[in-house]
Amino acid sequence: xxxxRHFAARIVGHAIRIFARAITxxxxxxxxxxxxxxxxxxxxxxxxxxxxxMIWASLPPALRREVRPVAAADYWLKNKxxxxxxxxxxxxxxxxxxxxxxxxxMDKIIAALDEGSSLIIFPEGNRNMTEDxxxxxxxxxxxxxxxxxxxxxxxxxxxxLNTIMPKGEVIPLPLICTVTFGAxxxxxxxxxxxxxxxxxxxxxxxxAPEVQS
Amino acid sequence: xxxxxxxxxLLAFGSFGILIALTFLGEVLRARQEPGTQNPVLETYMxxxxxxxxxxxxxxxxxxxxxxxxxxxxxxCSFAALREFLTLTTKAQADHISLxxxxxxxxxxxxxxxxxxxxxxxxxxxxxxxxLLLPIVSALRGNSEKFLIRVAETQWGLMIAVFCVxxxxxLINLGITANSDRAVLMxxxxxxxxxxxxxxxxxxxxxxxxxxxxxGLSPKTWEGVTCGVLAAMLTGALLSWITPxxxxxxxxxxxxxxxxxxxxxxxxxxxxxxxxxxxxSHLIPGQGGFVxxxxxxxxxxxxxxxxxxxxxx
Numbered sequence: 001x002x003x004x005r006h007f008a009a010r011i012v013g014h015a016i017r018i019f020a021r022a023i024t025x026x027x028x029x030x031x032x033x034x035x036x037x038x039x040x041x042x043x044x045x046x047x048x049x050x051x052x053x054m055i056w057a058s059l060p061p062a063l064r065r066e067v068r069p070v071a072a073a074d075y076w077l078k079n080k081x082x083x084x085x086x087x088x089x090x091x092x093x094x095x096x097x098x099x100x101x102x103x104x105x106m107d108k109i110i111a112a113l114d115e116g117s118s119l120i121i122f123p124e125g126n127r128n129m130t131e132d133x134x135x136x137x138x139x140x141x142x143x144x145x146x147x148x149x150x151x152x153x154x155x156x157x158x159x160x161l162n163t164i165m166p167k168g169e170v171i172p173l174p175l176i177c178t179v180t181f182g183a184x185x186x187x188x189x190x191x192x193x194x195x196x197x198x199x200x201x202x203x204x205x206x207x208a209p210e211v212q213s
Numbered sequence: 214x215x216x217x218x219x220x221x222x223l224l225a226f227g228s229f230g231i232l233i234a235l236t237f238l239g240e241v242l243r244a245r246q247e248p249g250t251q252n253p254v255l256e257t258y259m260x261x262x263x264x265x266x267x268x269x270x271x272x273x274x275x276x277x278x279x280x281x282x283x284x285x286x287x288x289x290c291s292f293a294a295l296r297e298f299l300t301l302t303t304k305a306q307a308d309h310i311s312l313x314x315x316x317x318x319x320x321x322x323x324x325x326x327x328x329x330x331x332x333x334x335x336x337x338x339x340x341x342x343x344x345l346l347l348p349i350v351s352a353l354r355g356n357s358e359k360f361l362i363r364v365a366e367t368q369w370g371l372m373i374a375v376f377c378v379x380x381x382x383x384l385i386n387l388g389i390t391a392n393s394d395r396a397v398l399m400x401x402x403x404x405x406x407x408x409x410x411x412x413x414x415x416x417x418x419x420x421x422x423x424x425x426x427x428x429g430l431s432p433k434t435w436e437g438v439t440c441g442v443l444a445a446m447l448t449g450a451l452l453s454w455i456t457p458x459x460x461x462x463x464x465x466x467x468x469x470x471x472x473x474x475x476x477x478x479x480x481x482x483x484x485x486x487x488x489x490x491x492x493x494s495h496l497i498p499g500q501g502g503f504v505x506x507x508x509x510x511x512x513x514x515x516x517x518x519x520x521x522x523x524x525x526x
Contacts, residue, residue, distance in 0.1 A: 025296065027495055166306045171313045174292070176300040176494055 009088040016089065020050075020057040024164060024177035028058040031207065032183030033154060035060050039118055040152040040184065042067070043141055045134055045204060046122035047162035050172070054158055055120055056090060058179040068093050068112055069120040070105075093119065106143055113148050120156075123200070129167065133205045137197040145187035145196065152184035153200065157207035180207045217394045218277065220455050224401050225273035232269065235262050260499030268506075272404060276397045280328070283382045283397060288324040293503040294511075295320060295374035297493040301484075302366035307354035311347040315367060319343045320375050327379050330386040339376040344368055373511055374504070380514040387518070389457055389525045398455040399521070402463070403470060405452060406445045407513050410471035411478075414441025431482040438475050445471030457525065466520060470513040477512025481505075 020026050028035065044055055052069045059067060073094040076086030086092045093112045095105035112119060121144075124135040145153055157180045165172045185203055187196050239259045246252060275282035299312060319339065326335035348364040381403065385396040418437025426433050449467025453460045481504060485491065492501025500506045 025293075025494065025496060160300065163304060163306075166309060169306070169309045171309075171317070173299075173309065173312050174296050174316055176296060 005084075005088060009084070012085065013089045016053055017057040020054055020177075023172055023174045024054070024160075026054055026058050026177045026179065028060075029178050029180045031180055033152070033181055035063060035181075037062050037066060038152060039066075039113070039116060039150075040154045041113075041119045041121060041141070041144055042154045042156040042181070043121050043123050043200065043204065044156040044158055045128065045208075046124050046126070047128050047158070048165045048167070049127075050161050050165045051122065051158050052090070052120060054161060054177055055156060055179055063118070066116070067091075067118045067120060070095060070109060070112075070122075072097060093117075106140065106147075109140070109144060110147055113144070113151060119144075123197075127167065133208055134201050137201055139193060139197070141200055142187060142193045142196050145185075149186060153186060154184045155182040155200065155204040155207055156180070157182070157204060159209055178209070180209075182207045215394065217398065220395075220398055221273065221276045221401065224276075224398075224405070224452075224455070225269065228269045228273070228405075232262060232266055235265075257499055264497050264499050264506075272401070276401055279394060279397060280382075280385055283385065283400060284324055284328050287378055287382045288320070290503055290507060291320055291324070291375045291378045292316070293496065294378060294493075294507060295370055297496075297502045297504050298370040298374050299367065300494070301488045301490065302370055303359055303362045304367070305356050305358065305363060307356035308351045308363055308367065310354070311350040311364075312367065314347060314350065315343070315371055315375075319347075319371060323375050323379050324382075327383045327386070332383075332386060335379065335383060339371050343371055347371075377511045377515050378507065380518045381510065384518060384521070387522055387526055389521065395455075395457075399457075402449070402452050402456050402467075403513065403517050404510060406448045406467040407470055407474045407509050409448045410441040410445030410467075411475065411509050412441075413444035414438055414475055417441065426476075427479055427482075430486060431479050433475065433479065438472070441475060442468050442471045458521075462524070466517060469520060470517045471509070473516045474509025474511075474513035478508040480512070481508045 033040075042055060044051060052071065056064060056067065056069065069090050069092050071086060071090075071092040071094060073096045076082050076092060076094055087094060093108055095108055096103060097105060109119065109121075121140065123137040123141040125138045126135070128135050141153065144151070159178045159180070160175055161177060163173065164175050164177060182203055185200060191199075236259075239255065239262060242252075242255055243259070246255075271286060275286040295316065299315070304312060323335060323338055326338060347367065351360070351364055381400055384399045384403065387396065387399075389396075414433070414437045416437075417440035418432065418434045421440075422432075422434030422437045424435045425431075426435055426438065446464045446468040449463045450460060452467075453463035456463050458466055481493075485493070493504040494502030496502050497506050504511075
């Protein structure tokens, strides 16, 4: 039974990747780093529910096997289908953001890092529905950088997804999506939380393609 | 095997022969380099040749399959081209439904009409029905910001990527060949003369080009374009045996299609320059996107279609 679930998870994973490629021709643009299997935290902008699958689908297979998206438990455990796709297909680290929960999100994230996994996180915390390129970052990225300083923090810009699949629409538009990976950053000695988060946000937004039109 | 099949195979093997020669030339040049060095121009050339191998294989297979193969191939090209085009246009969330209709309703219907041979419909479907109805769908969402720019750019994308591209397979419907399955050969003729003209325009433009046609827009020169059109006419003469046009007709049509195509690619260069991109996408290695590869064919196809219809229909 366990074998069957695992097999089904792999098939669904391939289907999601092929669907993402067919619709958006999603492409990884490795600007600041090479696609090599090192332990990394990919931190990305968040405008659409499609962001995480898109980053996941754009990674080469060896990196995709090692990566675990950090995602909200309340979303991915809502029904049986999501509870299968989130934890088993994407191998998500599910975190519960309610304050009364004993299982603190940062403990689970650090535990996943200590197991050697790479992570995908969205430091804005929520989907960005504003005109601004980024919402203010939450402290999580800084805490990870301080707790595990050897891990590369990689800014990851997902372009166009807010047009491909805006909130409230049902049909995804087939437009080209590019995922840009920038140069990794680390928390420097004596750097304050606010200074680091600002530097991280700038590193991320500098990857956004020039807006024309 | 029917005559048509034999002719398609001849065309395909002829193209493969040229590609083998070009690949061989590139490998010789590579072998003559200092070990460990790389010439970027040569590497681009080799990547392009590799993409050409794929394209000849795809077009050849589609022509062999016949009408259905051609429809599927060009419908896919339209989809890829429309996707590249609309990625760069102005749009708002209010356009979401009309853009989805463009991709998933207008595009397939256009190819269904072409496949049915319903001339009265596929020549007006996008310029009339889509032109009038899609802006209504956008307007219903009540966002007026940049409205005219949004609907105009969407319509332009549909005309270029769907209407114009669909005129390549529509050549089958002209019914001017004695044997209807020979009509697919006209597609081979159009694609080959235009692409071959482009290739030599690029080559001669690099070699002997002096006078830019539109400086600041494109490196195309009058010398390159003249040589390219002459090369296309020569190709047309060599291929006249697969067409119903006769020798002079084939030469004249090849020249007209090639010239319109080359000048048309200036239009695409202007759009790319305006949007600040070098290529339409990354999907064809060495060439950029589908629109980069098809640009001359896109402009040439409707003109070629209507010239043939006027003089031979």
